[in-house]
Amino acid sequence: MKQKKSAVLLIYTGGTIGMKESAGDGGLVPFDFAGILEEVPELRRFDLRIDHRTFDPLIDSSDIVPEIWCSIAEIIRDSYDRYDGFVVLHGTDTMAYSASALSFMLKGLAKPVVFTGSQLPIGSLRTDGRENLVSAVEIASAKGPDGRALVPEACIWFNSQLLRGNRSTKMNAVAFDAFRSPNYPVLAEAGISIRYNTPHILPLPPEGTELQINTSLDTRVAILKIHPGITPQVARNVLLGEGIRAVILETYGSGNAISKQWFIDIVKEAADSGRILLNVTQCPAGEVNMDLYATGKALKNAGVISGRDLTTEGALAKLFHLMGCNPLNDKVKELLQLPLRGEMS
Ligand code: ASP
Numbered sequence: 001m002k003q004k005k006s007a008v009l010l011i012y013t014g015g016t017i018g019m020k021e022s023a024g025d026g027g028l029v030p031f032d033f034a035g036i037l038e039e040v041p042e043l044r045r046f047d048l049r050i051d052h053r054t055f056d057p058l059i060d061s062s063d064i065v066p067e068i069w070c071s072i073a074e075i076i077r078d079s080y081d082r083y084d085g086f087v088v089l090h091g092t093d094t095m096a097y098s099a100s101a102l103s104f105m106l107k108g109l110a111k112p113v114v115f116t117g118s119q120l121p122i123g124s125l126r127t128d129g130r131e132n133l134v135s136a137v138e139i140a141s142a143k144g145p146d147g148r149a150l151v152p153e154a155c156i157w158f159n160s161q162l163l164r165g166n167r168s169t170k171m172n173a174v175a176f177d178a179f180r181s182p183n184y185p186v187l188a189e190a191g192i193s194i195r196y197n198t199p200h201i202l203p204l205p206p207e208g209t210e211l212q213i214n215t216s217l218d219t220r221v222a223i224l225k226i227h228p229g230i231t232p233q234v235a236r237n238v239l240l241g242e243g244i245r246a247v248i249l250e251t252y253g254s255g256n257a258i259s260k261q262w263f264i265d266i267v268k269e270a271a272d273s274g275r276i277l278l279n280v281t282q283c284p285a286g287e288v289n290m291d292l293y294a295t296g297k298a299l300k301n302a303g304v305i306s307g308r309d310l311t312t313e314g315a316l317a318k319l320f321h322l323m324g325c326n327p328l329n330d331k332v333k334e335l336l337q338l339p340l341r342g343e344m345s
Contacts, residue, residue, distance in 0.1 A: 007049040008140045009083045010036065011075055013068065014058035015091025017116070017133065020123020028121055030058050039122065042134050048141055051083075061091025061098070061117075066320065069101045070215040076106065076113060077213045085112040085140030085149060089133070092117045092170060092178055095156060099165025100317035101217075103154035103341045108209040112140045112151040115165060116158060119176055128176045132157060135190055142194070153202045153341070155187055162188035164202075166314040166343040169284065182285035183309040183345065202342050218323035220245040221316060225282065226257045235263060239270040239277075245329070246276035246319050249304060250312060255279050255288030256295040264298050271303030274329050278336060280307040280315050287345070305336055307344070314343045 012018055012033050019028040020039070033052040037044055053075055059068060076086055090098055099115045106113065116136040118129030136157040142150040154165040159177040167181035188196045224238040224247055239247050247270065251257045257267075271277055279288050279299060287309035290296035300306070307315050318340065322332045339345070 005047060005049050006084045006141045006143075007051065007082060008085050008087060008137050009075075009079055010050060010052040010087045010089060010137075011072060012052060012054045012058070012089040013061070013064075013072070013091075014055060015061050015089065015093075015117045016121050017089050017118040017129040018058065019121035021121075031123060040130055040133060042130065043137060046137060046141065048137070050137065059091070061094040064091075064094045064098055066101070066217045066219060069098060069105060069217070072098070072102060073105045073213040073215060077211060080111070080211050083111070084143070085114065087133070087136045087140050088113060088115045090115050090117050092119065092158075096165070096168045096170055096179065096311070096313040097317065099154050099156050099168060100311070100313045100343070101320065103164075103166040103343065104317050104321035105214050105217075106154060107212040107214065108205045109154070109211060110152045110205050110209060111149050112142070113154040113165075114140045114151070114162075115154070115156045119174065119178060128159065132159070135160070135194065138194060139188065142196075148204055148207075150196050150198070151187060151201055152204050153187075160190040161186045162194075164342055166317065166341055167311060169311050169313060171284065180284070183287070183311075184342075214321060214325055216324040217320040218245065219320055220323070221248065221319045222246075223248045223250060223312065223316070225250040226252060230258065230263075232262050232266065235266050239266050239275070240273070244275065245323060246278065246332075248307070248312060248315050248319070249277060249279050249299070250282045251279055251288070251296075251299070252282060254286065254292050254296065255281060255290045255299065255306065256293050257299055259295040259298060264302055267299060267304060268302040276319070276323075276329050276332055276336070277302075277304040278307045278310075278315055278319065279304050280310050280312055305333055307336075310344045318343060
């Protein structure tokens with residue numbers, strides 16, 4: 001019996017990758033994905049059915065809101081049985097936030113959800129978009145000898161590297177290698193062929209596991225970046241801000257902040273009010289360890305939770321997800337300390 005052709009769904013949300021020069025004045029206009037196979041004929045070489053869904057309106061990723069994440073999750077859920085994998089074309093500016101969010105929102109995922117984009121429009125001569133798109137499609141359809149997906153997780157493909165979505169961050173505004181996951185090995189790398197780093201890829205869920213999506217996100221989170229000269233007023237406004245349920249403290253080095261009593265008092269007041277306080281480091285690599293220095297210890301004693309080696313993007317997405325699912329802050333605090341989708345070590 002002839003095997004059913006594998007199929008990949010392209011979900012085009014917007015961003016630079018989908019732009020090309022208009023025939024008229026040469027300005028950049030969004031490209032119509034109905035013509036994807038004419039525009040990127042390399043895709044025909046795959047023995048695949050490639051369908052597409054295009055957001056209307058298209059979204060510059062600076063305008064991404066959690067409702068868009070919910071729409072992406074719903075598209076994946078509603079078409080899950082018809083495709084072997086999904087490629088989400090997305091602007092680079094907030095791609096790490098969206099990939100982090102989807103990693104938490106999709107539970108029991110047994111198929112690849114590969115985010116990609118580009119620094120130069122797909123229609124421009126030196127574009128990185130073609131190679132990013134072609135390889136993302138290859139990864140989205142890649143299967144092991146058992147016929148199951150090689151990469152059953154939400155990830156980012158960019159400049160020949162596959163990164164775990166919730167470990168990634170945009171590190172460079174202009175270079176082709178825009179993304180890194182400093183605290184986690186690459187999941188795959190392209191040379192002549194794509195080499196999968198299987199021991200570091202999330203395991204498949206047991207066969208028959210249903211995909212569940214969570215579209216209930218609680219966004220009452222603030223981020224406080226600690227810096228020299230921060231005033232009590234700024235610290236107070238953020239940590240004790242009205243309607244704020246959780247604060248991510250972006251601290252120095254291995255989780256240190258100001259040791260002055262006024263600061264510790266505000267942190268303590270925020271923790272005592274029941275707010276969830278999560279400590280992540282400002283450093284691109286490494287992790288929080290609040291036992292190392294007195295300043296870190298003071299935060300821990302005041303009730304701050306260690307985010308260990310979470311990225312800020314991962315921390316925000318994890319909080320939105322956990323708070324959306326759990327009305328009790330104590331439960332959220334407990335779950336924050338467990339890795340849910342490989343987001344922390
Ligand atoms: N502003 C664009 C966006 O993030 C940039 C890009 O696609 O790289 O949507």
